[in-house]
Amino acid sequence: MAVYSVGMNNKRSRGRARREINVEIKSAKEVKQAYTVDFLPGGVKVRAAMLQLPVGESVEFAMEKNRSKASFPGRVGREDGLGRINRIGRDANTLFVKISKERSAGFIRGNFYP
Secondary structure, eight states, X not given: OEEOOOOTTOGGGTTOEEEEOEEEEEOSSOEEEEEEEEEETXXXXXXXXXXXOOXXXXXXXXXXXXXXXXXXXXXXXXXEEEEEETTTXXXXXEEEEEEOHHHHHHHHHHHHOO
């Protein structure tokens, strides 16, 4: 797992945890392997090669950390264009997936924030 530090003086970085973790994004039509970019309040930014989902599409975000599995319903909030997946050295589509804070906050805080 690649871990990046984020300066706390940067306004954009507050509430943001940069992690590149292998996850699954499940839509009505397909299941794709993706990598997280950032965990943010209310959502997760992910990158995946060949992932084309329209804004508003319902998805399920599934991940595993330390043998603890979790999945959260979500919705594609926006498309952020191409970005680099460092773990595989490849450019991929970047999407922001909105997920319910109530359902995800404990899992994400307990596993990804210091």
